[in-house]
Amino acid sequence: MTLWYSRNLLLGGTLSLFFAALALISFVWTPFDVESLNIAAKLKPPGASYWLGTDHFGRDVFSMIMVGARTSIAVALVAVGIGMGVGVPLGLTAAARKGGWLDEVIMRGNDLIFAFPSLVIAILITAIAGPGAINAIIAIGIFNIPVFARLTRGAALSLWEREFILAARVCGKSRTRISVEHILPNVTNLLIVQGTIQFSLGILAEAGLSYVGLGAQPPTPSWGRMLAEAQTMVSFAPHLALVPGLAIVLTVLGLNLMGDGLRDALDPRIRVART
């Protein structure tokens, strides 16, 4: 059954790489400048000169999709970084101090953050600092923290019961050192898989926040805002709504398939169970 998970990995990886490549290429080249307006060429349907058509200001949709990919990927990636950077150490600490007051404080703190959906965090941040891509990153990043903390703690707890950890303790290693040297390498696979899932959720969340005006602000193109602008024109220029939507769907689908493929490839138990 190796074929099954490698097929997921291949398809997901290809889709993800395609959008990552679009984002990277946009730094050096786009078919048209995304900030220059060309009213004479407004609302053109997809065709030879404008591959995916133009919007109401005559801007090239394909170029905007390329730059929008940059925004989406950057926001989601940094948000995963925040979630992992804060959540993993918290989870490791909680597991190392299982049952102690520190464990209790960390886990209750996690529960509290869990009660704030990322949209609600974004609303709060926007109320203080105004809208922007940075706020979206912080909101999604904060939302990711308890996800990684819980996952790390859960996986670490079962590792703490294992004999090789006992051996490390007998050697006189401190809890912190054991966490870093022995526990962390053993939860890395899990973190990679969860990382791709949170990455895809981050892309969806960024699109949602930009759509309601809490994310990236003009003139930075973002897929969510392209959709918000397309909404009033959906009846006579449906390509404006179709293209960014499909970009989001394909990116998220690619990341999810890649996550599934990675999970199957990295977890030998699933491989054994399947064969």
Added chain:
Amino acid sequence: MLTYLLKRLTSLVISLLVASLVIFLVVEVAPGDPASFMLGLNAQPDTVAALRAELGLDVPKFARYFAWLSGMISGDFGMSYTYRTPVAQMIADRFWVSMPLALMALALSTLIAFPAGLFAAARRGSAGDMGVMGATQLGVAIPNFWFAMMLVLVFAINLRWFSAGGFPGWDDPLLALKALTLPAIALALPQAAILTRVMRSALLDILGEDFMRTARAKGLSARQAIWRHGLRNALIPVLTIIGLQFSFLLAGAIIIEQVFFLPGLGRLVFQAITQRDLIVVESVVMLLVFAVIVVNFAVDLAYAAVDPRLRART
């Protein structure tokens, strides 16, 4: 059970208090004084001071927090800075759009997910199972607000079966439900996809259990065994996920309301942000967080009621 209940209740109250404190502090550090914002750049200092006093902004923060908290407990959320109407009334009006929308979506996603999950689990590995799993993979990848726009394009603009947006109010319940149908479908889709996957994997776990083999051995067909013994046991993880989904549905409702121009909590809070009507922002956010915490508490209790081992452990 009583000790368990008391313990959970105490932690519920503490969670709510801490959440309210966090929300209050975050909103309080917001730059910009609501009174100066309302009166504009040319306002006289004494006019601003008078308005600050009228809005209760001149009282120390600590006292304001307790006033806000005790007010909320008694149902008084204060006065909107912008509209000068009670916030509780503004929220109550919007609540009757957002809450029915979230509940409709919850019901719809359950109605889709249960049969789909059952179907896929019972035919594990078949083309039907692969089809359902492929559809759920797509379902979780589609942003609900984009799906909403596509629904509008097809069912409102092209087929003209539904209106593209707006809400006629609850005077005519049928019209109101019709206006909420497309939004509820859009909101339910990703949740249904997640729930189908949970339902399928919970059932597959159960199918491997000894008691299911016993049920088959005593002569039940696969379908009867799933129906009588499997389903009830698989419901425990499914119920937990439904509880967790509620917070996503409420947050999702806020976004979907924007697509359909529904006068719900989402519209209220976005307007309040642009008008710096911070007391409204504060109260709506608190209400959303309150809903999430209380629903999770209820799920915990339901879990303990179903599974006695959980009560003993804590």
